[in-house]
Amino acid sequence: MHLEIQNVSKKYSKEKYGLKDFSIHIEKGILGLLGANGAGKSTLLKMIATVSKPSSGSITLNKNNIVKDANYMRKKLGFLPQDFGVYPNLNAYEFLEYMAAMKGIGGKNLKTKITQLLEGLNLIENAKKPIGTYSGGMKQRVGIAQTLLNNPKIILFDEPTVGLDPEERVRFRNLISYLANNCIVILSSHIVSDIDTIADKVAIMKNGKLIEYGNPNEIISQVKDAVFETIIDADLLSSYKEKFTIINASRIDGKLKVRYISNTPIENSTKQSATLEDAYLFLNKN
Numbered sequence: 453m454h455l456e457i458q459n460v461s462k463k464y465s466k467e468k469y470g471l472k473d474f475s476i477h478i479e480k481g482i483l484g485l486l487g488a489n490g491a492g493k494s495t496l497l498k499m500i501a502t503v504s505k506p507s508s509g510s511i512t513l514n515k516n517n518i519v520k521d522a523n524y525m526r527k528k529l530g531f532l533p534q535d536f537g538v539y540p541n542l543n544a545y546e547f548l549e550y551m552a553a554m555k556g557i558g559g560k561n562l563k564t565k566i567t568q569l570l571e572g573l574n575l576i577e578n579a580k581k582p583i584g585t586y587s588g589g590m591k592q593r594v595g596i597a598q599t600l601l602n603n604p605k606i607i608l609f610d611e612p613t614v615g616l617d618p619e620e621r622v623r624f625r626n627l628i629s630y631l632a633n634n635c636i637v638i639l640s641s642h643i644v645s646d647i648d649t650i651a652d653k654v655a656i657m658k659n660g661k662l663i664e665y666g667n668p669n670e671i672i673s674q675v676k677d678a679v680f681e682t683i684i685d686a687d688l689l690s691s692y693k694e695k696f697t698i699i700n701a702s703r704i705d706g707k708l709k710v711r712y713i714s715n716t717p718i719e720n721s722t723k724q725s726a727t728l729e730d731a732y733l734f735l736n737k738n
C-alpha cells in the first residue's frame with residue numbers, strides 16, 4: 453500500500469486555505485497525525501477519504517489517481533469522520549446492518565462479521581438496545597465498528613478518542629495495533645498521548661502544512677539534549693515563557709516546578725529525557 457499526496461492545496465475561500473502545498477508519502481503501518489485545532493487534519497483526511505477534492509495537487513493510492521477514480525479508494529477504505537452521527541432509534545446491530553447495506557456489503561458472512569465487531573468493541577451486551585441510550589464512548593465504538601465492516605486496507609480515524617474514557621482509550625489503542633497489519637491506519641489527534649505509544653510514524657501539521665514527519669524517535673531526537681526541569685519563583689514564569697518553550701509548570705511548596713526546552717539551560721536545572729510531547733510542543737511553537 454502506497455499513499456502519495458503531492459503538492460495538495462485546499463482553498464476554502466480567497467484567503468482561506470485548509471491545506472497548503474502539502475506532500476507526504478505513506479506506507480503501511482500506523483501514522484499519527486498531530487496538530488492543533490485548525491491545523492488541517494480533517495481537511496487532509498476528508499480528501500484522502502474522497503469526500504472532498506483538492507483545489508490542486510494529486511492523491512494516488514498504489515499509483516491510482518483517487519481524485520479521478522474515487523471508487524478505487526472507497527472499496528478499500530474505512531473512515532470515521534470527526535462528526536460521525538449514529539441513528540438513535542436503531543440498535544448497534546441494526547445500525548451496522550444498515551451501514552453494510554449502504555456500503556454494498558452483504559453475503560452470508562455479514563452476520564458473523566457484525567457479531568465479531570460488536571464483541572471486539574465490547575458492545576455485544578448492549579447490541580439490542582437503541583443507540584440513543586448509549587454513552588458517548590459507546591457511540592464512538594459503534595462508529596469505529598462501521599469503519600471495519602469491509603475489512604478495509606486503509607483506515608482513517610479523525611480524532612477517534614474524543615469521548616472515550618481512559619480504559620476505552622487503552623482498548624482502542626490495542627485494537628488499532630491489531631488492525632495495522634498490512635494496512636495503512638491514519639489516526640488524527642491533538643493529544644500526543646493518544647498516538648505516541650502506537651504510531652510507527654508521526655506527521656505534525658501546522659497551518660495547513662507538514663512541519664515534521666518521521667518515526668517518533670527521530671522526532672524526539674530533535675530536542676534530545678534540550679529538555680530541563682527547574683524550580684522557580686512563580687512570578688518569574690512570564691519572563692521564562694518569553695525565553696523558553698515551557699512544557700508545563702506545576703506548583704510545589706509555593707514555588708513552580710517548570711519543564712522547559714532550551715539549548716542554554718539556566719543554573720540549577722536538571723536534564724530530563726525527552727518525550728514526543730516535548731518535541732511536538734517545541735516544533736509547534738517555532
Ligand SMILES: Nc1ncnc2c1ncn2[C@@H]1O[C@H](COP(=O)(O)OP(=O)(O)OP(=O)(O)O)[C@@H](O)[C@H]1O
Nearest residue numbers: 464468469470487488489490491492493494495496
Ligand atoms: N468548510 C470549510 N469552510 C471554510 N473553512 C474551513 C472549512 N473546513 C475547514 N476550514 C478551515 O480550514 C482550517 C483547517 O481546518 P481542519 O478542520 O482541517 O483542521 P483540524 O486540524 O482538523 O482541526 P479540528 O481538530 O479543530 O477539526 C481551519 O482554519 C478551518 O477553520
